[in-house]
Amino acid sequence: MVKDKKYGWRLVAAAGALALVATACGDATDDAEPDDTDTEEPADPETDDAEDEEAAPPSDDYCEAGGEAELVWVHEQEPPDLHLDDPNNNLSIASWIRQAMWEAPYGVSAATTFIPELVESEDVSETDDGWRYEFTLRDDAVWSDGEPLTAEHVKGTYDIIMEGYDFETGEGGVYLFGSRSAAGYTLIDPDSWEVDGQTYSFTTEEFFSGYQGWFEPIQPVHLIEDAEAANAAIPDWEIDGEPLPSSGPMIFESWDRGVGMTLTRNDDYHGVNMENPDVSNAGVACVSGIQINFVADTDAQINSLLAGESDIIMTQPQVAFGERIATDDNFTVASEAGPVWEHWGLNVNNEHLSDPDVREGIAFSLDKRPVMQALYTPLFEDLLPETGLGNVYWMSNQPAYVDHQGEAGYGVGDVDSAAPLFEGAGYERNDDGIWEHPEKGTLTLRVGTTGGNQLRELQIQIMQEQLRETGVEIEIDNVPGAAYFGERPFAPEAIECALSGGEEGDCTVWDITQFAWVGGPWPGAGHNAFLSDSGNNPYGYQNDEFDAKADECDSIADEDERADCYNELSQYVTTRNIDDDGLVVLPITQKPSFFAYSNVNLMEGAVAPDANAAGPIVYVVDYLPAG
Amino acid sequence: MFAYVARRVLTTIPLLLIGTFLVFSLTAISGDPLARLAQLDVDQAAYDRIIELYNLDQPIPQRYASWLVSAAQGDMGPSPSQGGQQTFDLVWERAKNTARLAVPAFIIIAFTAVTLGVYSAVKQYSKLDYFVTGFSFLGISLPTFVFGLLLQVFFGIWFFDWFGFRPFFVQGMRTVSSHGFVPMIQSHVLPIITLWLVITASESRFQRAAMLEVINSDYIRTARAKGLPRRTVILKHGLRNALIPLVTIWAIDFALLLGGAVVTETIFAWPGLGRLLLAGIFQQDLNLTMGVVVFIAALVVIFNLIADLLYGVLDPRIRYE
Numbered sequence: 014m015v016k017d018k019k020y021g022w023r024l025v026a027a028a029g030a031l032a033l034v035a036t037a038c039g040d041a042t043d044d045a046e047p048d049d050t051d052t053e054e055p056a057d058p059e060t061d062d063a064e065d066e067e068a069a070p071p072s073d074d075y076c077e078a079g080g081e082a083e084l085v086w087v088h089e090q091e092p093p094d095l096h097l098d099d100p101n102n103n104l105s106i107a108s109w110i111r112q113a114m115w116e117a118p119y120g121v122s123a124a125t126t127f128i129p130e131l132v133e134s135e136d137v138s139e140t141d142d143g144w145r146y147e148f149t150l151r152d153d154a155v156w157s158d159g160e161p162l163t164a165e166h167v168k169g170t171y172d173i174i175m176e177g178y179d180f181e182t183g184e185g186g187v188y189l190f191g192s193r194s195a196a197g198y199t200l201i202d203p204d205s206w207e208v209d210g211q212t213y214s215f216t217t218e219e220f221f222s223g224y225q226g227w228f229e230p231i232q233p234v235h236l237i238e239d240a241e242a243a244n245a246a247i248p249d250w251e252i253d254g255e256p257l258p259s260s261g262p263m264i265f266e267s268w269d270r271g272v273g274m275t276l277t278r279n280d281d282y283h284g285v286n287m288e289n290p291d292v293s294n295a296g297v298a299c300v301s302g303i304q305i306n307f308v309a310d311t312d313a314q315i316n317s318l319l320a321g322e323s324d325i326i327m328t329q330p331q332v333a334f335g336e337r338i339a340t341d342d343n344f345t346v347a348s349e350a351g352p353v354w355e356h357w358g359l360n361v362n363n364e365h366l367s368d369p370d371v372r373e374g375i376a377f378s379l380d381k382r383p384v385m386q387a388l389y390t391p392l393f394e395d396l397l398p399e400t401g402l403g404n405v406y407w408m409s410n411q412p413a414y415v416d417h418q419g420e421a422g423y424g425v426g427d428v429d430s431a432a433p434l435f436e437g438a439g440y441e442r443n444d445d446g447i448w449e450h451p452e453k454g455t456l457t458l459r460v461g462t463t464g465g466n467q468l469r470e471l472q473i474q475i476m477q478e479q480l481r482e483t484g485v486e487i488e489i490d491n492v493p494g495a496a497y498f499g500e501r502p503f504a505p506e507a508i509e510c511a512l513s514g515g516e517e518g519d520c521t522v523w524d525i526t527q528f529a530w531v532g533g534p535w536p537g538a539g540h541n542a543f544l545s546d547s548g549n550n551p552y553g554y555q556n557d558e559f560d561a562k563a564d565e566c567d568s569i570a571d572e573d574e575r576a577d578c579y580n581e582l583s584q585y586v587t588t589r590n591i592d593d594d595g596l597v598v599l600p601i602t603q604k605p606s607f608f609a610y611s612n613v614n615l616m617e618g619a620v621a622p623d624a625n626a627a628g629p630i631v632y633v634v635d636y637l638p639a640g
Numbered sequence: 641m642f643a644y645v646a647r648r649v650l651t652t653i654p655l656l657l658i659g660t661f662l663v664f665s666l667t668a669i670s671g672d673p674l675a676r677l678a679q680l681d682v683d684q685a686a687y688d689r690i691i692e693l694y695n696l697d698q699p700i701p702q703r704y705a706s707w708l709v710s711a712a713q714g715d716m717g718p719s720p721s722q723g724g725q726q727t728f729d730l731v732w733e734r735a736k737n738t739a740r741l742a743v744p745a746f747i748i749i750a751f752t753a754v755t756l757g758v759y760s761a762v763k764q765y766s767k768l769d770y771f772v773t774g775f776s777f778l779g780i781s782l783p784t785f786v787f788g789l790l791l792q793v794f795f796g797i798w799f800f801d802w803f804g805f806r807p808f809f810v811q812g813m814r815t816v817s818s819h820g821f822v823p824m825i826q827s828h829v830l831p832i833i834t835l836w837l838v839i840t841a842s843e844s845r846f847q848r849a850a851m852l853e854v855i856n857s858d859y860i861r862t863a864r865a866k867g868l869p870r871r872t873v874i875l876k877h878g879l880r881n882a883l884i885p886l887v888t889i890w891a892i893d894f895a896l897l898l899g900g901a902v903v904t905e906t907i908f909a910w911p912g913l914g915r916l917l918l919a920g921i922f923q924q925d926l927n928l929t930m931g932v933v934v935f936i937a938a939l940v941v942i943f944n945l946i947a948d949l950l951y952g953v954l955d956p957r958i959r960y961e
Contacts, residue, residue, distance in 0.1 A: 087811075087909075093721045093923065249723055270722050271734065271919065272813070272911040308811060308909040309918070312789050317909075320796030320810045494922065499672060 076299035079616045079637035084300040086630065087314045087323040091271070091307040094248030109628025113263040113276060113303065114250075115230035118148060118167070121627060123291045123349045125411055127225040127534045130286050131162065131260070133211075137224070139570070140216070142205075146224055147214035153283045154211075158258040160235050164213035168206055169234025171227075174198055176240040196538075197221045197567070219568040222575055223535035233258050262298045262634050277302040285634055293617075294634040303630060318344065324615055324636075327608035327629050338609045339392060345618055347629075348393055348607030350410040352532035354402055355472065357460065357599040358502065361553040362515035363524045364453050371456070372596045373589060374434035374448075376418065378483035380426030381601055384475050388468060393605050400424055402600040405587055406536040406579040409603060413576035418600065421588045428483050435484070448484040457486040461501050462527040464491035469527060472601065490523070502526040502551035511553040512546065526551065529604055536579045537567045543586050543597070552597040559585045559592070614639055641949075648948065652941045656934075657708075663933045664704045667926055693720060694926055707930065716931045721923035722916075727931035730916060735898065735935065737813060738905070738912035740828065742897035745835040750890060753840045754883070757847020761855060761882075762874060772844060779841025788834045788907040795830060811909040831908040835901055839893055846889055850882040884954050891947035892940065899936035 092107035120130040129135075131154050136147040154162035175198060179185045183199070197217075205216035236252050237243045246252040249268070256265040262285075263276040278298050285292045306323065308314050315337050317323040338344045359366045359375075366372055381401035389397055398409050403418035418424050440448040440456060448456040460477070462469040470491065477487040492500045501507065501523040509518025530542055540563040541549040545556065559582065566578035584590045586598050608629040610618040616639050619632035674690055690696065695703045710717060716727035760772040796810035807826065814827040854860060855878050863873045900914030913932055920928030 091919075094723050268723075269911070270725065270730075271915055272909075306812060306909060309906050309915070310785070310789075313792065313811065313907045313909065316789065316792040316796055317811045320792065320800070320806060322796070322809060322811055 075294035075296060075635075076637065078640075079299055080640040081299065081301055082614070082638035083302045083304050084325065084615075084630075084633065084636050084638070085304045085306065085323040086325045086327075087306045087308045087317050088327060089307070089309050089311065089314065095250050096244065096247040098244075105628070109630065110274065110276075110305065111230065112261070112627050112631040113633050114257075114259040114261045114265060115232070116154075116260045117229035117231060118150075118227065119225040119229070120286075120289065120631075121534055122289065125350075125352050125408055125532070125534050128286070128289050130289075131231065137220075137570075139220070143202075143216050143218040144220045144570075145214060145216050147212065150211040150213075151283065151286070152211060154260065155281060155283055156233055156235075156258040156260055157264050157279045157281055158233075158236075159281070160233070160258065162231065162260055164208045164211055166231050166234050167213050167228050168208050169237075170230075170232045171198070171201070171206075173232060173234070173237070173240045173243050174228075175203065196226065197223050198227065220570045222567050222569065223537050226533070226535050226538075231260065233260075263303060263630070266302070271307070273304060273306040275302060275304055282634075285632070292619075292632050292635055296634070298634045299637050300633065303633060318609060318611060321611065321613060323611075325608055325610040325618070325629055343611065343613050344609050345612055346392070346607060346609045347618060348396060348605045350396055350408060350603050351606035352408055353529045353604045353606060354405065354408065354532060355469070355527065355529045355601045355604050356402075356405070357476075357601065358526045358528075358552050359597050359599070360511075360520065360524055360526075360551075361597055362510055362520035363458070365450070365456055365458065366524065367515075368438045369589060369594050369596060370434040370438040371440075373423075374431040374438070375480070375485055376421075376423035376596060376599055377427045377431035377434065378480055378485055379424055379476060379599060380479050381424040382426075383479055384472055385602060387475055388471060389602060389605070393607075396605055397602055401602040403587065404580070404583045405530075405542075405598055405600050406532075406539060406583040407576070408532050411534075413580065415580050415583075417580070417584050417587050417590070421590065423588075424599070426479065426483065431483060442484055446484055447486045455486060456484065457488060458524040459488045459490035460525040460527060461490035461492060461497060461523055463495060463497045464493040468604075473527060487525075498528070502528070507551060508548055511551050512548070514555055515553065520553075523551075527601075537563070540567075540582075543582075554586060554595070554597040556585065556592055556595070610636075616640070645945070645949070648945050652945075656937055656941065659937050660708070660930065660934055661704055664707065664926070664930060665700050667921075667929050668700050668703065670924075672924075693718075707927075711930070711934065716934075717927040719920070719925055719928040719931070721919055721925035721928060727927045730928070731913065731931045731935050734900070734911060734913045734916045737910065738900050738914065739898060740813070741831050741835060741901070741904070741910065741912065742894070744828070745832045745839075746890075746894050746897055748832070748836055749839045749843060749893070752836070753843035753847055754879070754886070756840070756844040757886075758851050758874070758879060758882075760844065760848040761851035764852065772848070776841040776845050779837045780845075782837070784834060784838050784901075784903040785907060787837055788831070788904055791830045791834060792907070813910055831901075831904050831910055834904050834908070835897065839897075843886060843889060843893070847882065847886050850885045851878065854878045854882040880954055884951060887947050887950050887954065888944075891943040895936070895939040895943040898939050900932070 088106060090106045092110065095107050095111060097107055097111070116130050118130060118132040119127045122128045131150050132148050133151045134149045136145075138145055148164075148167075150162065150164060150167070156162055177185045178199070180199065180203070200217040200219065200221050202216045202218070205214075207214045232243060236258065237246055242252075246257060250257050250265045259265070259279050259282075262279050262282045264279045266275040266277045268274045278301050280297055282297045284295050284297070287295055306317075308317065311328045314323075314326045314328050318326050318338070319341075339346045357379075359372055361367055361372075382399060385397065385399050385401055390399065398416065398419075400416070400419050401424060402409060403416035403420070403424065404414055407414040409416075422430060435448045435456070438450070439452075440450050443449040443455065445455075450456070460473050462473060464470070470489075473487070473489055473491075477489065480487050490501070491497065504519075504522050506519035507522040510520040510522075511518075530539060532539060541547045543550055543552070543554050543559060544563060545554075545560050562578070562582055562585075566575060566582060569575040569578055581591065585592045585595045587596065587600060589596050610629075615636060617635060617637035619629065619635040674687060674696065695706055698706070707717070714728060716731075718724040719727045719730055722730055756772045756775075760769045763769050792810040795808045796806055800806050808829045809823070809827040810830060812827060814823040816824050819827075855874065860873060860878055863877050864870070868877075898913075900912050900917060902914035902918055904910070905912045905914035906918065913935070916928065917932040919925065920932060
């Protein structure tokens with residue numbers, strides 16, 4: 014019991030001292046935080062609009078115009094590790110961070126096309142044995158530890174990817190991903206490799222159109238000898254207590270989990286390949302490094318940018334940008350159409366949707382324009398077509414794009430064309446104005462997405478309202494976050510239903526799903542969403558002709574002919590032009606990838622974000638700090 | 641006293657066992673770590689790895705028993721969502737960061753809650769009382785995430801527009817060793833104010849109610865009648881008894897503060913236990929979730945015990961037998 018008043022004051026004093034000590038004396042470990050320059054008074058803001066900016070010619074003295082500072086990027090997600098093949102991983106953020114550290118034979122431009130990165134020349138030709146691919150890497154390519162980057166590194170990367178794979182059974186392998194086959198690596202004849210200095214070549218029996226995406230990224234096999242070593246080193250980006258060497262403009266320095274990650278400039282960087290139309294700086298990065306801070310709350314991210322404590326942010330959902338940043342001259346919102354496309358996928362084993370007339374009726378009834386006008390046009394203006402996306406193989410910013418759904422008359426709320434289809438399928442409008450079938454009941458369908466994603470939730474709400482007017486009742490069936498996938502379209506029993514043509518599993522888990530697939534410069538990567546035996550095909554679409562056509566398209570060497578072939582494939586699943594029992598997906602729109610950066614802290618920002626899951630630091634060399 | 645403490649500690653053991661089993665079971669059935677593999681087109685090896693990591697081939701009671709045996713030996717297993725770091729180390733590191741906010745925040749909260757509560761009670765229905773009451777209702781009704789973001793906007797953006805400088809950092813933790821004393825203070829102020837408002841608001845109401853009850857009791861009236869100075873009556877005889885209910889609340893609030901203020905730490909990007917718990921939950925990291933939950937549960941038990949012991953200090957009529 015405290016009886017003496019003096020003891021009481023001592024207690025208070027001791028507690029106060031304890032509080033100060035607890036506050037002031039932290040551990041001496043490296044706490045990764047933004048630097049103190051954040052509180053400086055801002056310089057005159059740059060008002061350049063990224064979209065109006067013309068590409069400047071490549072320059073070796075690019076950095077001279079600006080100052081030197083660390084780039085601070087605040088992001089909502091922290092990767093569990095940096096190994097892309099780890100199923101625990103969050104692939105996007107891990108991939109974005111790695112883009113600044115490891116390069117590949119080819120990169121992807123902002124227009125979603127392959128561009129040479131480490132490759133200086135290529136020769137692909139047909140021979141008596143099949144197809145011969147020969148590539149030569151740039152002579153000056155070098156790792157940050159001083160080791161020359163040669164063709165041996167490419168061969169070593171291939172060996173790691175294929176280690177343990179049994180060509181006869183098509184099984185095995187040390188790496189966790191089962192994507193060797195999809196990526197075409199199994200087509201390469203392992204005995205056909207020839208490596209000489211900077212040149213490497215190999216043979217495939219048939220042409221493979223996705224060859225420019227191979228060996229991405231090239232790994233430092235002079236340190237990582239095999240797959241086991243790779244799996245041990247890559248998650249924490251560390252080998253023998255040292256960071257893995259970089260072939261890109263940044264080097265991994267430290268990672269304070271839960272706080273942030275620090276990359277430092279690679280002063281020995283060989284420079285970006287100047288065939289890249291999106292880059293202006295031919296030399297090393299101007300920023301001294303990158304501080305990536307992980308901040309989960311979207312508003313808190315925006316506050317940090319507005320308060321000058323960060324230089325770039327890339328929030329989800331993007332609607333928040335429009336409200337607080339897009340109209341402020343102190344910030345630039347940089348955006349590209351990007352390869353990520355939102356869609357409504359239809360469960361063809363649903364009792365209503367199993368009838369292709371009903372699917373087509375919905376396609377006619379749906380009006381994508383209100384979605385575009387409400388959610389995309391205000392922020393991105395004419396970056397995207399006003400009627401949304403109509404193709405699932407080519408994106409609207411790619412030259413081969415054809416709006417198949419638009420040409421079919423879908424997606425513009427054509428109720429007159431929809432009505433005969435519903436009537437032909439046995440539906441009549443009931444007293445509430447909803448289509449009703451005498452046996453199947455009212456045309457009520459559940460649409461679900463990743464709950465909590467504001468953009469997606471708004472998308473569904475707009476379409477729910479619009480479809481209600483046309484006689485289709487939508488019930489929202491979201492599941493919070495990524496758990497949605499495992500509980501709805503990719504639930505094991507739902508996939509069992511899809512793969513068995515509705516014979517097994519549970520076909521009632523979901524009706525319509527809304528999420529995004531990621532496209533790219535090579536459309537063949539998207540086959541898996543529709544192939545009959547693919548576990549990535551939740552819709553239940555099964556067509557042997559489509560499966561064979563997919564293989565055929567991948568092996569066409571002529572670019573124009575191949576582009577047409579992919580357009581044919583798209584029509585199988587987006588229209589009834591080729592397959593009357595097709596039409597299983599209603600593409601809504603490409604989701605522009607974009608970020609905001611501070612014009613106060615930066616004189617120039619890198620304006621080609623996320624062309625192919627590349628992220629905002631893929632062209633970090635172009636960030637120019639304010640003086 | 642010792643026997644009482646020993647008995648209380650022993651009774652917490654089954655409480656902790658039941659609590660951890662419930663949390664373990666609910667966490668285990670709330671998500672399937674294998675579900676996300678379905679969309680990745682992975683080899684069986686990936687499934688096997690996850691199954692082995694979490695012992696998914698065993699029933700939940702058996703998995704809990706395995707976890708408990710390891711945890712009792714100080715091994716809470718690796719945390720897959722944190723790069724395989726040991727859970728115990730992670731929790732300990734983050735707990736220290738959380739304590740940087742919790743300890744000073746608690747001291748300020750305790751002082752202001754008592755002061756406001758006592759003044760409000762003694763000056764009942766005065767302007768000051770109405771002001772404190774209004775402040776309390778504002779604090780109680782204003783969600784933490786709203787107040788925290790408002791502070792960021794006010795001090796990070798508007799303050800700069802008005803005065804040309806920013807007095808505080810709106811995000812991140814800075815330490816003396818990494819940034820110096822002033823930046824350390826600048827980074828701590830806003831999250832501490834956020835914690836202070838929400839908790840002080842409710843605690844001052846409790847204190848006011850307790851104080852009102854005490855100062856209207858007979859023994860206080862007697863003390864006044866005996867001619868004791870008003871200050872002595874209120875502070876020595878009244879406050880001491882009025883503190884008893886608040887001590888219980890302090891015990892819970894301090895334990896929860898040390899256990900991590902999830903929303904405050906998220907908004908201010910504070911690398912504390914709250915964010916660690918969120919990471920464990922959202923990434924279905926069972927080891928991590930259990931590690932943080934057990935830590936918080938232990939804190940609650942310990943501080944409740946301390947509160948019980950303090951009752952005896954504050955009120956001599958209470959005896960531990």
